[in-house]
Amino acid sequence: MNAVNAAGWRPAMGGAEEPAEKFATASGDYGLMLEEPLSFELGATDKCGVDIDAPDRAPAPGLSKFLRKAAPNLPGLTEPETMRHYTRLSRQNYAIDLGPFPLGSCTMKHNPRLNEKMARLPGFADVHPLQPQKSVEGALEVIEQLADWLTRLTGMASVAMSPKAGAHGELCGLLCIRAALDARGETRDVVLVPESAHGTNPATAAFAGFKVESIPATPAGRVDLEALKAKLGPNVAGVMITNPNTCGLFEPEMKAIADAVHAAGGYVYCDGANFNAIVGKVRPGDLGVDAMHINLHKTFSTPHGGGGPGAGPVVLSEALAPFAPLPFVTRGADGSIHLVEEENRGEGHARSFGRMVAFHGQMGMFTRALTYMLSHGADGLRQVAEDAVLNANYVLRACEDLLPAPFAKSGPCMHEALFSDAGLAEGFSTLDIAKGLIDEGFHPMTVYFPLVVKGAMLVEPTETESKAGLDRFIASLRSVAERAKNGDESLHTAPHFAPRRRLDETLAARKPVLVWRGDAG
């Protein structure tokens, strides 16, 4: 049975049928639906989009034995061909500029363009990381000002700025814990991680040399405090708690968790991916957190660029601050700013655990995040959290009659609304809803995560969606959910209207083709 929406649109049956008016075109394009070959199929080795004069001299004799036998086999394109190639490709992408990106726990909010403009000022974009300090005082001041915002917003003692992304920040926090334990002369090798945690948490703990033990959730979707206490002991280095958690819920016993962990000699790592729900409203430092990374893209609007770059500064408690990695920036009592690296770590910073990256971290993201913070101010950031939570609760209450919301009975959610696929027609699941949303013109929510809920659908709208926009999304989600409840077979072959139909992921993994070899003899 097919649903017909208000606009009279009817999804195709069975997926194989095309709308009657769609016939094969000679080009393979359909109006503004454009196909695009690979750059290698378009380019030629005698084409170049950059004018470069011939060198004024031959290679030095010393270099002759190292010279390349042939130029790299990379076809080039002229500038007009290049612009067209990438512009045509760009139209095959969904993006926050086109509609909401409601990926719970990942998500993107609007990326303000002032951030982009500021990051491109030559004084930030065109400075080298190893210039003499006197020639980069403004850059160091950006780092110091951003650090000041982050420590005040979180109520923490200090912040390590160099980690390159959230997972790298997790690693930084755990290495601070390792270093603090070493300084105490203790070897604790277990980190406790809730079942609902992001995959990066256990992966990071293992990467940092810890054993991972899981802690269960309560029926209300929170960390089971008693189960956690039962696991604490002299071998537990710490816990990794996501708060607000990946079920979209605040951990009301966070302080009790922290107190119990501290009493047992451990440290509390908080995964700050969801800090956007509480920024300006709650300071993690008041809840006993020892370390927390902040995903600048998620809370502070830096672009995600189809997979990064991220930035993962880690705020630290008094207990962990002395172990922060090099390099870092400090402000002296006289207000002067100093860069601390291997050359001058001296007595004051002798306990730093070392270095995580070649240079200073994601400067280009720091300028964007600071621009965003200054724009919102302390008052605006508070409103950011409130609107984000309001939008998520609006989606939760508008859909909970149709899609089971496992934790909605107990109260409001925070930044994201969690649904399950229980109650759909036989043979229908979360995947069908996700792919059906694509035909509706929306990016799907996070699916099958967190693992603690069967067929989880995690919707995080963010504060930059309007009410009208949310109403459109809700109408689409409800329509697709109805179709899945009514056993609309066309969902199994959705999406029907995207640049590609469902892609064969099994084939891709069984016989990996990771590079183009179309020109091989």
Place this chain on the structure above:
Amino acid sequence: MRYLPLTEADRAAMLETIGAASVDDLFVDVPAEARLAGPVDGLPMHASEMAVERHMTALAAKNINAGSVPFFLGAGAYRHHVPASVDHVIQRGEFLTAYTPYQPEIAQGTLQVLFEFQTQVARLFGTDIANASMYDGSTACWEAILMAARITRKGRTVLSGGLHPHYGEVVRTMARFTQDNIVSLPTELSGEPDDAAVIAAIGEDTSSVVVQYPDVLGRIPDLAAISDAARAKGALVIAVVTEPVALGLIEAPGNLGADIVVGEGQSLGVGLQFGGPYLGLFGCREKFVRQMPGRLCGETVDAEGKRGFVLTLSTREQHIRREKATSNICTNSGLCALAFSVHLTLLGGEGLARLAAVNHARAQATVERLSRIPGVSLLNQAYFNEATLILPRDAREVVRELAERKVLGGVSLGRLFPEADGLHHGLLVAATETTTDEDIESFAKELEGVLA
């Protein structure tokens, strides 16, 4: 506020739908004592676009940007001309504001770019395959060491003396926690890198040997000889390339026997940006694919048989394997990979070769002029676009004095190797296609003045 679409009327209507009296009711799970009554102390209130721009512009003006003075810094980050079209492409909202391509049907733009990027990196490096990027060169280097240990099931790694000291520090820092055994060979002021010392350090228990190419002093190691020696002992060679433009002129590491090639891709498309975000490049032999860290994009077909691309082999990754993953990396450097890829597409292989030849020629002009200054001599027997000069005194002071004369005159070895007293007269000088004859002459004159 300009970034918040909800109106007060919207908020009231939505609260009513939700059945909450106020927004504070939505924060009931937060213990009352942890809830802040008002804006966080000590921070400014909201500001207009104009006011923020003024603040940030004032900060930017406190820096001396590379393009405004004679500029000769390198040491792992290079100033190249980036064609204007690169920035236009990466600022397209469909690329800039896309998330990781979790839904491939509506992310073919990003995925095809990644597939093209992987192909470009593999061809540049001379490796079978490459991944969709890492954070930067230094973290890619550590991940390569871990990967080699998984493949060889051995745990001793040899770092050549020519490895960038920051890369070495990252490796030693991480290895302290994972208890991998790292042997760091000393960095010596010799005209050629000590390949014999590297080869002598490779034992039957060695999992990998890490060789920077060209090395941190601008010298070029004999990768083929090191690769032969490593293969004989069952060790893998990890080549580290911090200046990918060099591979337009000198042989690709993969063609010389390197098993894994990692690098810093910042030179193409990305810009200096005070050290980040940068772009980790990672290529290797195809047989190692299931031990690779990071995301991989693969070709497949859709339900109608059309070619398409997906993230693949994700059973290596943290979101599936959790504590058994090959790495904890999640977000990588997607947008920097796009910038790199656009720049390399504009250049093509022939254009890259020409660009590399120009870089080398500018470096020759720089080195020849500077080494005519009394007391200044060239260390390197061979170099690409960066070489080490030996000065008559500590180069750290010289660099600072040059900066006061508005010349950014290279990177002192004292900054890079503070504990190696024997290196402190060394000055690392890089030139690129952006270096003019006037820049070289200004640098030479001011250096003469500083050393006089």
